[in-house]
């Protein structure tokens with residue numbers, strides 16, 4: 550992960566994107582399936598500034614006793630989460646999925662929203678999650694950066710967005726390391742995720758796709774998120790990257806004629822066997 554100043558973390562935060570209604574919808578899908586009275590210790594892995602943690606806290610309050618431990622490697626995101634969520638059932642710990650079992654000895658459920666695509670060694674992390682779950686415990690994750698996220702007929706738009714952003718940068722004399730793939734992290738398919746879960750000690754997972762309509766405002770907000778900028782435009786300073794993605798988005802929407810762009814979220818729930 551690139552080093553960022555606190556001011557950059559604040560300016561290029563994930564929070565504005567989390568305020569779009571569809572984002573609550575794709576995360577509530579997970580939270581409602583996972584939280585029940587028999588599951589008391591919930592880990593919100595990769596909690597970021599706490600949008601999903603808040604949904605978990607709300608759900609726990611409807612389901613009796615329970616607590617949530619939010620974990621994230623970003624100290625500034627955790628600071629935002631601590632400020633946003635003042636609940637006695639929530640606590641926050643700095644750390645990474647790769648060493649989860651050293652942070653939390655045992656849990657009934659691990660919720661990992663919008664972050665698994667950022668993990669380079671997914672098998673290792675799923676094995677680590679399995680270590681902290683009791684038999685019957687649940688791993689639930691979602692992501693929209695997977696092979697299958699693009700709805701038919703929209704691939705050209707996603708490609709064009711990055712190509713146009715690169716063009717804007719070149720117009721300003723800024724070179725880009727390589728181009729052509731929004732968030733250049735590894736994209737697995739739904740089947741590959743399911744196979745990984747089974748391989749690491751889970752029953753065959755429930756996997757579903759939820760289709761959402763992304764508004765131009767939501768695309769602009771994700772285009773101002775540090776991790777998205779670093780994935781789409783590797784090596785480009787955040788300020789210039791965000792501006793290029795904003796102008797690139799305007800051009801791509803104009804050229805393709807989309808008013809909103811549909812996209813799939815992968816939703817996966819696996820029970821520890």
Ligand SMILES: C[S@@+](CC[C@H](N)C(=O)[O-])C[C@H]1O[C@@H](n2cnc3c(N)ncnc32)[C@H](O)[C@@H]1O
Pocket residue numbers: 563567576594595596597598599600601620621622623626644645646647661662663664667668
């Ligand atoms: C897009 S944000 C999602 C935040 C939150 N889960 C949500 O859905 O609102 C991704 C988060 O994953 C975190 N992250 C990245 N690599 C991680 C890792 N190896 N283990 C745990 N979290 C990680 C980032 O710091 C970031 O806060």
